[in-house]
Amino acid sequence: MxxxxxxxxxxxxxxxxxxxxxxxxxxxxxxxxxxxxxxxxxxxxxxxxxxxxxxxxxxxxxxxxxxxxxxxxxxxxxxxxxxxxxxxxxxxxxxxxxxxxxxGKGFGTGEPSEGKVLVGGGVGLAPLYYLARELVKESRVHLFAGGRGRDDVLCITEFERLGVETYVSTDDGTLGERGLVTEVLERYLANGTGAKTIYACGPFPMLKAVAEIAGRTGIPCQVSLEAYMACGVGACLGCVVKGRDHSEATPDYRCVCKDGPVFDHTELSWEQRL
Structure with a gap:
């Protein structure tokens, strides 16, 4: 509307x-x-x-x-x-x-659990806040927020007010741990925390790394893609990405605006990007 x-x-x-x-x-x-x-x-x-x-x-x-x-x-x-x-x-x-x-298509919240994990960077934290507000009603939620520097890590206080347990990292070490947010995520998962679902939104390289972690650990993962859009309803085909079955013989394209922006990480080709 x-x-x-x-x-x-x-x-x-x-x-x-x-x-x-x-x-x-x-x-x-x-x-x-x-x-x-x-x-x-x-x-x-x-x-x-x-x-x-x-x-x-x-x-x-x-x-x-x-x-x-x-x-x-x-x-x-x-x-x-x-x-x-x-x-x-x-x-x-x-x-x-x-x-x-x-x-667009939003996140699926799934069954209540003690292991909802959110991963975001920059304005990728925007949809994760709305998601966290819904998840905390029935689940324990952990947020992994990253950015280049402290100015790129947004609204952490708002997440904490919801009762979300937060982990922050920055590339330059000006806030939280120094390093990539995906490195912090891997250490957390290695401790056997029993994560049930990962939800991620942010730059493509970060999402690719999260998808690889989810694939190795077998944890269900939903990713929200960022893309340039002209119409927002799937008419212009300006925001297409390659699906998991894409090849020159059998093209497999997904519209971020209409088929997403949220996808299961297994739906996409992470090695091929337009």
């Missing part, structure tokens, strides 16, 4: 990273699930022409200035990387924009 949204807050949570809260219809809050995304039109003009995709960080209802009146809302987490997101960072309370969503 396409709807008009009004900016409630647009706050810089770390240098270059923003958390945007928008009004949303009640149907959106009811229909959305962890792992889905929205397409946002950042300008009423044709420049930039295409909408921008953003994972859903959170949805809910909030109090207003009027007693007994609550406002449904949508939160997204984004990094300023180009013209579109730079324009988005300039939005203030009361400004309006168009939003299309919720879109």
């Amino acid at each position: 396409n709807f008009k949204a009004t900016v409630i807050t647009n706050v810089e949570v770390s240098p270059g990273y923003f958390r945007l809260r928008l009004t949303a219809p009640q149907f959106f809050v009811t229909a959305a699930s962890p792992g889905q995304f929205v397409m946002v039109r950042v300008s009423a003009s044709i420049d930039p022409l295409l909408r921008r995709p953003f994972g859903i960080f959170d949805v809910g209802v909030m109090a207003t200035e009027y007693p007994d009146v609550q406002q449904p809302f949508l939160d997204i987490l984004y990094k300023v990387v180009g013209k579109g997101t730079a324009m988005l960072a300039g939005f203030h309370h009361g400004d309006q924009m168009e939003v299309l969503g919720p879109l």
